[in-house]
Amino acid sequence: MRPREGARYAFEIGPIRPPSEGRDQSLLIRATRNCPWNKCAFCGTYRGKRFEYRTPAEIKADIAEAKALADELKAASWRLGWGGEIRNEVISAIVRGNPEIYGEDAVPPELREARFHSLINVANWLASGAKTVFLQDANTLIMRTPELVEVLKAIKSTFPTVERITSYARSETAARKTLDELKALHDAGLSRLHIGLESGCDEVLAFIRKGVTAAQHIAGGRKVVEAGISLSEYVIPGLGGHKWSEKHARDTARVLNEIEPDFIRLRSLVIREGTDLHARYLAGEFEPLSEDEIIAEIRDFIAVLECRSYLVSDHMANLLWEIEGQLPEEKARLLKIIDDYRAQPLHKRLEFQMKRRLQSHLSVHGGIEPGTKAKVETAFKAIESKTDSMEKEVEAALAALKQGAM
Numbered sequence: 001m002r003p004r005e006g007a008r009y010a011f012e013i014g015p016i017r018p019p020s021e022g023r024d025q026s027l028l029i030r031a032t033r034n035c036p037w038n039k040c041a042f043c044g045t046y047r048g049k050r051f052e053y054r055t056p057a058e059i060k061a062d063i064a065e066a067k068a069l070a071d072e073l074k075a076a077s078w079r080l081g082w083g084g085e086i087r088n089e090v091i092s093a094i095v096r097g098n099p100e101i102y103g104e105d106a107v108p109p110e111l112r113e114a115r116f117h118s119l120i121n122v123a124n125w126l127a128s129g130a131k132t133v134f135l136q137d138a139n140t141l142i143m144r145t146p147e148l149v150e151v152l153k154a155i156k157s158t159f160p161t162v163e164r165i166t167s168y169a170r171s172e173t174a175a176r177k178t179l180d181e182l183k184a185l186h187d188a189g190l191s192r193l194h195i196g197l198e199s200g201c202d203e204v205l206a207f208i209r210k211g212v213t214a215a216q217h218i219a220g221g222r223k224v225v226e227a228g229i230s231l232s233e234y235v236i237p238g239l240g241g242h243k244w245s246e247k248h249a250r251d252t253a254r255v256l257n258e259i260e261p262d263f264i265r266l267r268s269l270v271i272r273e274g275t276d277l278h279a280r281y282l283a284g285e286f287e288p289l290s291e292d293e294i295i296a297e298i299r300d301f302i303a304v305l306e307c308r309s310y311l312v313s314d315h316m317a318n319l320l321w322e323i324e325g326q327l328p329e330e331k332a333r334l335l336k337i338i339d340d341y342r343a344q345p346l347h348k349r350l351e352f353q354m355k356r357r358l359q360s361h362l363s364v365h366g367g368i369e370p371g372t373k374a375k376v377e378t379a380f381k382a383i384e385s386k387t388d389s390m391e392k393e394v395e396a397a398l399a400a401l402k403q404g405a406m
């Protein structure tokens with residue numbers, strides 16, 4: 001690697017990106033830090049972290065660093081005889097050949113980790129065709145429009161192979177932008193926004209402190225669609241608990257029917273320890289749905305959907321990953337997936353739940369800690385012998401498996 005004076009050999013990467021951007025190996029560019037709202041009761045992603053704008057100059061310096069790393073990776077590949085192809089051997093050669101940049105003794109651990117993350121993000125992105133970029137963190141749309149346009153243009157001019165630039169946004173922020181501003185962002189290269197709708201039910205939105213009403217969701221979402229920006233709306237089945245389950249399903253579907261987003265993505269509720277929702281659950285203020293009740297709620301939700309959207313269950317939080325298809329054409333098929341599941345006897349459904357959740361847990365952790373393992377074994381034994389307590393044992397095992405896995 002050519003030494004570059006003053007180079008950090010790393011660019012900032014925030015904590016999360018949507019699974020679809022992970023699947024596409026998007027290059028991650030951090031346009032702002034953390035979440036400007038940071039009050040949603042179910043979310044702990046940015047808890048305790050202050051929101052910060054980054055200047056276009058800072059962001060463009062990161063884009064330049066990503067470009068330099070991409071050039072180094074390609075050059076190393078040619079040097080090693082791989083003809084520009086980015087393989088593990090290329091990454092290893094760069095790391096091994098540059099101990100002053102990646103060596104354990106030469107660099108503080110945090111910077112070393114940032115350098116590895118940056119190198120691997122760029123390598124994966126190049127290996128998958130260098131086509132997609134995701135702007136972090138929680139609400140990039142909050143940037144002043146001319147500054148965001150400047151960043152989008154910098155990405156497009158630095159990386160001519162990029163076909164798609166996406167980001168997270170809040171409905172409330174989208175609703176505050178003018179249509180012309182959103183069109184300007186689209187023209188500059190913003191292809192898709194991922195918005196956390198969570199619910200279209202005002203009671204649920206108030207309870208979880210989403211800071212947005214159903215009407216604002218509709219106004220923001222419709223404006224994004226009208227500007228020509230592809231829109232993914234995220235829904236959280238189970239978020240209304242027992243109290244609002246029916247209304248949550250119905251109102252959310254109605255709001256989406258009005259927005260007509262390109263994608264509707266399901267993220268079934270997982271109550272994470274350390275969140276306000278977890279505290280309210282412990283205080284008896286929130287009564288969560290069981291796995292089967294969430295599935296029933298999803299059925300009610302899909303039954304009311306009439307929009308032309310692609311429904312996706314691309315997250316481990318969902319029990320039935322099979323619920324995926326184009327609406328309205330495939331609505332009957334999607335409902336049948338749910339009906340087939342619900343038609344199974346209780347012990348079969350519990351066994352299915354356990355196997356799915358165990359699979360998700362193992363894919364994240366690679367193993368299982370002794371306390372959780374004991375609960376899992378007890379639950380499987382209870383299912384096998386169909387004891388009266390099998391539902392209770394499964395509930396305890398699922399709660400343990402879900403923590404940290406999703």
Ligand code: SF4
Nearest residue numbers: 035038039040043138
């Ligand atoms: S807006 Fe998004 S990132 Fe921010 S607190 Fe709510 S769910 Fe979390």
